[in-house]
Amino acid sequence: MVALDVVKHSNLQLKAANLPKVAVFVGGTSGIGQHTISELVETGVETRIYLIGRPSSSERANKQIATLKQINPSVEVVWLAGEVSLLADVKRICTEIQSKETTLDLLFMSTGVLPFNGRKETSEGLDPTFTLQHFSRMAFITHLLPLLRASTNGRVVSIKGGGLEKADIDVDDLELKKPGAYGAIRSQIQVIAMNTLVMEKFAEQEQDVTFVHTFPGQVNTGNNMTSDVAPNSLMHWAMRLVVGPLVKIIGLSPKESAQRHLFASTSALYGGRGVPTDLPGAMNTRGGNGPGLFLVNQYCDASMNEKVLGHLRETAQEKAWVYTQEALRPFL
Ligand SMILES: NC(=O)c1ccc[n+]([C@@H]2O[C@H](COP(=O)([O-])OP(=O)(O)OC[C@H]3O[C@@H](n4cnc5c(N)ncnc54)[C@H](OP(=O)(O)O)[C@@H]3O)[C@@H](O)[C@H]2O)c1
Known part of the structure; x- marks a missing residue:
């Protein structure tokens, strides 16, 4: 665990020298993404942030931007509204x-x-x-690689389940x-593995870009209440009465998670630059210290998840890569 201090x-x-002078946040209108932007802005740095979110969140985003400008007048935040669940809009x-x-x-x-x-x-x-959790993220990477x-x-940071890949x-x-x-669970298992496998392929091709896939642990962002759950179903009430309150007690605060995600986004611990x-x-996942893919948990520790990844590289990596490329192709 990297100490919070x-x-x-x-x-x-x-x-x-090591500041993200230009940063793009996809999913920064709520939760961990929103709090990480605040942490970055509160350091007082001069930076330009592209905040990307769905049009229905525009009003909230404008208030968020006004608050950020109050905290740090030298920051520039550009709001770009779009449906990032559509690859044409990502393009x-x-x-x-x-x-x-x-x-x-x-x-x-951090969309999802x-x-x-x-x-x-x-x-x-x-x-x-x-x-939201895979194809669109890989499309953002593909389109923005020349700039990165x-x-x-x-550096690319994807928040989902780095280190939790299953065979x-x-x-x-x-x-x-x-x-x-x-x-619900099955989809997350697929998405986590696909994220890691495809980002590792990107990392192998891009020696000058660092890739980080984080698992944030349980964070009290209220995301349990924004899950796609049938109203009044058993799961709806379980989320509201059990999961939500439990995460509040055992989970990381959004602030600490954001501090740790800003660290994962900027520290030279991962890839040697920053x-x-x-x-x-x-x-990184290949056992090196230079740029590559880092699987980082909620306490900023990196793991290789070697046994599972070794198996997935043999059985699934090429398929996940080709499948993702095929999905993205019409929108590149
Ligand atoms: N929080 C946790 O405990 C936890 C644990 C493990 C993994 N994760 C994963 O970590 C990531 C970030 O979590 P979080 O707690 O920060 O989530 P969150 O608070 O729910 O924020 C998710 C972001 O996704 C956006 N989003 C949701 N549905 C969308 C849609 N249909 N189209 C476009 N954007 C959409 C939200 O936009 P709006 O602001 O417009 O709603 C928001 O910016 C997620 O992938 C989550 O699955 C979270």
Whole structure:
């Protein structure tokens, strides 16, 4: 565990040389993403943040931006509204960012919803849970890689379940389309493995970009109440009366989670670039200290999940990569 004091100290060391001068937050309108933006802004740094969220959140986002500007007038926050569950909209948003920026230091992605209400399909034929937590995130990476490469410290942070990969994913039905295959937990197992496997492939191709897949632990963001749950179902009341209160007691506060996610986004512990640290460099999934993919838990520890990943590399990585590329292809 990286002590919280070490995390806070590191975050206060953000300076021009290791600062994310340009950052894109997808899912920064609530929860861990929103709190991580606040932590970044509260350090007083001069930075430009692209805040991306659905149009229905525009009013909330504008209030959020006004508060951020009050806290730190030197920060610039650009609100880009779009349905990131649609890959065509991801392309439109990325084209806009590309037209304005020449480099990107941080791409931070935390969108998601827990699907207790069965598989659904967007107008593009993809399940929204899979899209928000995987396909759309991989599309953002693909579109923005040229900008990330152009940064001296390009970093991608995806928040889902890094280190929790399981060996028994269904490689022949990655999106769980077969009758009876789809389930809330099952979808998360698939998504977590696909995120890690595809990001590891990106990391192998991109020596100058660091990739981080975090598991935030249980964080009291209220995301249990925004799950896709049938109203008045048993799960609805379980979320409201059991899971929510339990997470409040045992979970990390959104502030601590955000401090730790800002650390994961900026510390040289992961990949050797960023805010210098006295700690021994964390190991990426290939056992090195340089750029690569880091699986980071809620306490900022990196793990290799070696046994499971070794198996998944043999059985699932190529399939997950090809499947993801096929899904993205019409929207590139
Ligand atoms: N919190 C936890 O305890 C926990 C534990 C393990 C894993 N995770 C994962 O970590 C990630 C972040 O969690 P969180 O607690 O910060 O989640 P959150 O508070 O629910 O925030 C999720 C973000 O996703 C956006 N979003 C949800 N549905 C959307 C849709 N249909 N289209 C576009 N955007 C949508 C939300 O936008 P709006 O602001 O517009 O609603 C919000 O910005 C999620 O993937 C979650 O599954 C969380």
